[in-house]
Amino acid sequence: MKTLLSAIILLSSVSAFANCPEFKVPKKFMARESLFSSRATDMTFDAGGNRIAKIEERLLSATTTFDLYDNKRQKIATARQRMFSGGTEIEIKDCAGKIIGKIKERVFHNMFDIYSKYSILDATGKVIAESEKKEILAPSFSVTGTNGKQLMKMRLSTFSTRSLDEWVVEILNDTQADPRILLMIPAFKTSADNRETEK
Numbered sequence: 001m002k003t004l005l006s007a008i009i010l011l012s013s014v015s016a017f018a019n020c021p022e023f024k025v026p027k028k029f030m031a032r033e034s035l036f037s038s039r040a041t042d043m044t045f046d047a048g049g050n051r052i053a054k055i056e057e058r059l060l061s062a063t064t065t066f067d068l069y070d071n072k073r074q075k076i077a078t079a080r081q082r083m084f085s086g087g088t089e090i091e092i093k094d095c096a097g098k099i100i101g102k103i104k105e106r107v108f109h110n111m112f113d114i115y116s117k118y119s120i121l122d123a124t125g126k127v128i129a130e131s132e133k134k135e136i137l138a139p140s141f142s143v144t145g146t147n148g149k150q151l152m153k154m155r156l157s158t159f160s161t162r163s164l165d166e167w168v169v170e171i172l173n174d175t176q177a178d179p180r181i182l183l184m185i186p187a188f189k190t191s192a193d194n195r196e197t198e199k
Contacts, residue, residue, distance in 0.1 A: 020095040021074050025052065025179040030157070031167040031186040043187040045169075055187040066090075066187055068180055077180040079103075081188065090188055092181050099123050101181040103188070118185065120177050129177050131185060141185065149173050154186055165190045 029047035045053040051071050058065040068077040077100065079092045087106040094100050102121040118131035120143070129151055131143040141154040151173050157166040167186045 021070055021072070021076055023053070023070055023076050023180060025171065025183070027171045029169050031154075031169055031183070033165040033190050041187070041191045043190065045183060053183060055183065057187070057191055064191065066184060066191075068183060079184045079188070088192070090184060092178075092184060094180070100178045103181065103184060116189070120181060122177075143177075143182070143185075145173070151177070152182060165193075
């Protein structure tokens with residue numbers, strides 16, 4: 001009887017865990033960095049004065065992990081960063097550990113500037129959007145779908161400081177990209193820039 005009861009409790013917790021909360025983002029919102037410590041970065045997402053999500057960075061021995069929480073403090077996604085030759089890959093999983101997509105970054109240098117290109121992949125590994133970050137004057141992102149339509153844009157706000165980033169994010173068209181993936185871009189880039197500054 002005790003074994004059966006334990007099995008029922010286990011199955012109940014697994015099924016509850018597998019049902020991840022629904023998550024949507026508004027058409028325009030702010031992504032604000034808050035320095036958690038000298039080695040990790042948190043980012044909050046607000047729209048109209050209301051918190052919609054938060055990302056907390058965890059630095060493990062070999063990898064960097066980003067945990068995404070909704071406004072009820074429920075974990076809705078986790079992203080793990082992996083370095084490879086020529087760039088970085090971020091794998092994003094939902095609260096049940098199922099892959100929902102990836103972000104692949106490639107960094108380019110030329111005589112005038114440094115810029116990053118991001119490929120956004122869905123759960124099957126198919127590229128569904130491309131993002132490019134320009135470093136001229138003020139950093140900005142543009143996310144474009146495979147059909148050529150601009151899906152999202154991000155720019156540093158006038159309230160950003162040398163120590164803390166604040167992004168203005170706008171969703172311009174419907175996108176196949178899971179919103180949990182899109183929120184990882186400003187958080188990841190801010191964290192990467194912070195680590196570069198510490199070198």
